[in-house]
C-alpha cells in the first residue's frame with residue numbers, strides 16, 4: 001500500500017473532524033508520511049491543529065489547509081484552480097463533508113435543515129466531482145470516494161431527507177462508475193453504519209446528551225475504522241475497484 005500511495009495528492013472535504021480527519025491521519029500512516037494532503041472544512045482552527053499533529057509525526061508530509069464552505073458552489077472551481085502547484089495534481093478526491101440535520105417527521109423539517117442537507121450531502125458532492133473530472137480524464141486515472149451511508153440503502157422514519165440524500169449518493173456513484181467504465185478512473189462508495197464522530201452532535205443541533213443516546217447499548221465504529229477502509233480501497237492495484245464498502249460495527253443490526 002505504501003508504494004502505491006507514494007507521492008499521491010489527496011483532497012479531503014470535511015477534514016476538521018470525524019471520518020475526514022481520521023482519513024487524513026490514516027493516509028499519513030499508510031504512506032509513512034509520503035503523501036500530499038489538501039484539507040478543507042469551515043473550521044480553519046481545527047485544520048491548523050490537524051496539520052500540526054501530522055507534521056509533528058511526519059515532517060516530510062505536505063499539508064495544505066483552506067477554510068472552504070463546500071455549499072458555496074461558485075468557490076469550488078476557483079479553489080481548485082488556485083491550489084498551490086504541489087497540490088494541483090489531485091489523485092484521490094474524498095467527498096466526505098456531509099451531515100444529517102434533525103430527526104423529525106416530514107411535515108416538521110425546517111427549510112434550513114432541508115437546504116443544509118441537500119446542499120452539503122448532494123450538491124457539493126456533485127460539484128466537487130464535476131470539478132475534478134476533467135483532470136482525471138486528462139490523466140486517465142484518479143479515485144473518487146463518496147461517503148454514502150447505510151441510510152442510502154435503508155430508509156428509516158424521521159430520516160427522510162438524509163436518507164434521500166444518501167440514496168442519491170448511492171445512485172450517483174454507481175452511475176458515474178458505469179459512465180467511466182472505459183477509463184482507469186475508479187469510483188468508490190463507502191456506506192458506514194454507526195460511527196461515533198460529531199455527526200450525531202450536528203444532527204441533534206448541538207445537544208451532546210441526545211447525541212450520545214444514539215450509541216447506547218452498542219459499541220459504535222470510530223472515524224479510524226472507516227479511514228482504514230478508504231485507504232485500503234484507494235491503494236489496491238489499479239485494475240481493481242472496490243465499488244462499495246458497507247461497514248457496520250459488529251454490534252449493529
Ligand code: NDP
Pocket residue numbers: 013014015016017018019020040041042043044046068069070071096097098099100120147148149150191192193194195196197198199200202223
Ligand atoms: P462529522 O460531523 O464529525 O464531520 C463532518 C465534516 O464535514 C466536518 O469536518 C465538517 O467540518 C464538514 N462539513 C460539514 N459541513 C460543511 C460545509 N458546509 N463545508 C465544508 N465542510 C463541511 O461527521 P462524520 O465524520 O461522521 O461524517 C463524515 C461523512 O460520513 C458524512 O458524509 C456523513 O454523512 C457520513 N456518515 C457518517 C456516519 C456516522 O455515523 N458518523 C454514518 C454514515 C455516513 P466543518 O464543520 O468544520 O465545516
